[in-house]
Amino acid sequence: MGGMTSPAIDRIQAALARVNDPEIKRPITDLDMVENIDVDDTGKVTVTVLLTVAGCPMKDTITRDVTNEVSAVEGVTGVEVVLGVMTAEQRSSLQETLRGGQAQREIPFAQPDSLTKVYAIASGKGGVGKSSVTVNLAIAMAKQGLKVGIVDADIYGHSVPAMLGVADTRPTQVEDLIMPVPTPSGVSVISIGMLKPRRDQVVAWRGPMLDRALVQMLSDVYWGDLDVLFLDLPPGTGDVAISLGQHLPSAEVLVVTTPQEAAAEVAERAGTMASMMHQRVIGVIENMSFLPCPHCGPEHRLEVFGSGGGARVASTLGARFGYDVELLGAIPLDVSLREGGDSGKPIVESDPTAPGAVVLNDIAQGLSGRGRGLAGMQLGLSPTAKG
Numbered sequence: 001m002g003g004m005t006s007p008a009i010d011r012i013q014a015a016l017a018r019v020n021d022p023e024i025k026r027p028i029t030d031l032d033m034v035e036n037i038d039v040d041d042t043g044k045v046t047v048t049v050l051l052t053v054a055g056c057p058m059k060d061t062i063t064r065d066v067t068n069e070v071s072a073v074e075g076v077t078g079v080e081v082v083l084g085v086m087t088a089e090q091r092s093s094l095q096e097t098l099r100g101g102q103a104q105r106e107i108p109f110a111q112p113d114s115l116t117k118v119y120a121i122a123s124g125k126g127g128v129g130k131s132s133v134t135v136n137l138a139i140a141m142a143k144q145g146l147k148v149g150i151v152d153a154d155i156y157g158h159s160v161p162a163m164l165g166v167a168d169t170r171p172t173q174v175e176d177l178i179m180p181v182p183t184p185s186g187v188s189v190i191s192i193g194m195l196k197p198r199r200d201q202v203v204a205w206r207g208p209m210l211d212r213a214l215v216q217m218l219s220d221v222y223w224g225d226l227d228v229l230f231l232d233l234p235p236g237t238g239d240v241a242i243s244l245g246q247h248l249p250s251a252e253v254l255v256v257t258t259p260q261e262a263a264a265e266v267a268e269r270a271g272t273m274a275s276m277m278h279q280r281v282i283g284v285i286e287n288m289s290f291l292p293c294p295h296c297g298p299e300h301r302l303e304v305f306g307s308g309g310g311a312r313v314a315s316t317l318g319a320r321f322g323y324d325v326e327l328l329g330a331i332p333l334d335v336s337l338r339e340g341g342d343s344g345k346p347i348v349e350s351d352p353t354a355p356g357a358v359v360l361n362d363i364a365q366g367l368s369g370r371g372r373g374l375a376g377m378q379l380g381l382s383p384t385a386k387g
């Protein structure tokens, strides 16, 4: 045993530089979170880490990651992690670092040089599977290696955090900068429900307060460099759609509908609304399209909710706008899709070969294959769904 050589401090520092703050997703060493490193002559290392806030929900993760990284350094015989809390001055200097000198209240995704693709998920009516589609597409893209965030802007109900397994997590706030909540799948999320002062409070989101909340989720949340941001909108054509249209005209809209005639009609209205706000509708996703026959298999589609809604919405909107609006996919009814949502483990991750997951993965693949700009996407070409 090389007990004679005490571990080198620069190696310990290098090890600590491999530990990311789970919320900010940058090395704790860059964020001035490492206050002190102490090595005694038996090779035992004590690292003092400053948390951004007391009772930080991520403290166990940080402790574990620091312990793992530092333990692996040659000569280290033990690791103790001591947690402290940043002072108000340290927090505001961190906030400044994170803002990178950028003026407050600016929406990074609305800047002309933004490289983040923003997809707004819209629907005419509720319950068509918007949130399920949002979380699964987001995770599918994260699994492709993209950095993905979700804004849950549904003012009527906030199901996205629960679907991602973080129903009870509140975001950490560093001064007036809010950290998005990290989820086990790597996607970060902020829900409008998280902005309430108290959890049990009932807030009627509308008017200027709603607008402020939406802007806050886009500009006061430290998203870092995202490749993709999904916005889960409330159903219909209300205030949120108008507000987001004003603040994020560059967002591209995906319309979710069921095959039903009535649902298709209201979905068309939601699409038209988006277009009036100068957002481009890039495609339609038909959900709950069919039930694969339990006897014959998926070739026999039981059309529980009718048929043709998705194609109809796509062609109606395309004709109305004068550009191609594609039907991006038809997601079957799939019990495991619902179960995945209920248990906080979305299907593309927990059950990727399930019929619903295969289609969702294909849609995500098609979306990330699109370049920036106006080029349409090629879809439905390959039967080689990965499983």
Ligand SMILES: Nc1ncnc2c1ncn2[C@@H]1O[C@H](COP(=O)(O)OP(=O)(O)OP(=O)(O)O)[C@@H](O)[C@H]1O
Binding pocket: 123, 125, 126, 127, 128, 129, 130, 131, 132, 133, 154, 157, 159, 235, 287, 288, 289, 331, 332, 333, 334, 335, 337, 338, 339, 341, 342, 356
């Ligand atoms: N393809 C599907 N197969 C089976 N169940 C589904 C499917 N899509 C969605 N569900 C289930 O239907 C319910 C509604 O879905 P979801 O919450 O995603 O819809 P929504 O449009 O976001 O609804 P809301 O308007 O309430 O926000 C959920 O329980 C979900 O698990």
Ligand SMILES: [Mg+2]
Binding pocket: 130, 131, 132, 154, 159
């Ligand atoms: Mg929803």
Ligand SMILES: [Zn+2]
Binding pocket: 293, 294, 295, 296, 297, 300
């Ligand atoms: Zn059959």
